[in-house]
Amino acid sequence: MAYYLGIDGGGTKTTCAAGDEQQLLATATAGPSNMVRVGEAKARESLHLAVRQTCAAVGIDPQQVAHTCVGGSGAAHPELAAAVRQALAEILPTPIAVVGDMEIALEAAFGAGPGIIVIAGTGSIAFGRDQRGKTVRAGGWGFAVSDEGSAHWIGRAAISALLRAADVAADAPVTAKNSRLEGAIFKAWGVTSLADLARAANAIPPPDFAALFPPVAAACGDELARQVLTNAGNELAQLAGVVIQRLFAAPGVVSGRTAPAPGESVRVAMTGGVFRHAPLVRQVFSNELRRIDAQAEIHPQVVEPVEGALRLARRMAAKNSG
Secondary structure (H helix, E strand, O other): OOEEEEEEEOOOOEEEEEEOOOOEEEEEEEOOOOHHHHHHHHHHHHHHHHHHHHHHHHOOOHHHEEEEEEEEOOOOOHHHHHHHHHHHHOOOOOOEEEEEHHHHHHHHHHOOOOEEEEEEOOOEEEEEEOOOOOEEEEOOOOOOOOOOOOHHHHHHHHHHHHHHHHHHHOOOOOOHHHHHHHHHHHHHHOOOOHHHHHHHHOOOOOOOHHHHHHHHHHOOOOHHHHHHHHHHHHHHHHHHHHHHHHHOOOOOOOOOOOOOOOOOOEEEEEEOHHHHHOHHHHHHHHHHHHHHOOOEEEEEEEEOHHHHHHHHHHHHHHHHHO
8 A cells, every 4th residue: 555645844833644545544743844944953853753753653664655745835945845855855765745835735725726825824925826727926925024914923013013002102001902912922932021022022033923923812802912913814815815816817907817707706715823723813814805806715714734735745646657
């Protein structure tokens, strides 16, 4: 029996799925494997652990895997893809394909068909494919200048909102509307004052702003937290709107683009920890995107990209054998 591995290597965690020709057999999760964020050594450790745990759960040796597909941020850079492939080749002797995280997410959502996937995890990006196979992306240019609506963006925006609220309040004590968010962020970063928070936020090297997403999401009853999460949903909808316009513009608007027929929907799916753990972001995203384009048909369930990686591993193996 042939076995396949699909791997979703992210900036927060690495998920590995093992399957045979027909079904998913087991999954396992390890630490982050985004080499840009955590370095080669940590990424290698996470990848090896995820593979070994998944194979152990199935009861096979990594040597028995026929084909592996890895999806990760930054995989478009040949040197990063080569480093991921080299790390996995230490324990997997068979073919290893490295593709972008948006490719495995799009596969998980729509197979080989048209649609748009919006990723909001540690980073963010919108990626779509039309009926002819043409692909377009928006966003995802890195946490320092882009990644709108991502966990990193939310953490940084929450700190900015707290500091702005303090400026407006001047010397007034912290008010009820932002005390919950402030307390959650202080606890997460181990600081006791706004001055300490500002110093931590401006540290070199930069801190892990994405680590603040869970406390911000948990404080969604707080006015400032709700505003940050609402803004994140709106930003992600704008990214999706850009891809819809570029891929599915109305007939005659842009030459060469494939538009859906009148009344036909444009399929959109969500994936990533921000969508999964922040219902408010999902709600705002869906409402705003429908306002931007009434043809948008938004899948309510958050997609699991690792399932797409596993499907691609099977497909690539079949193509190679053929």
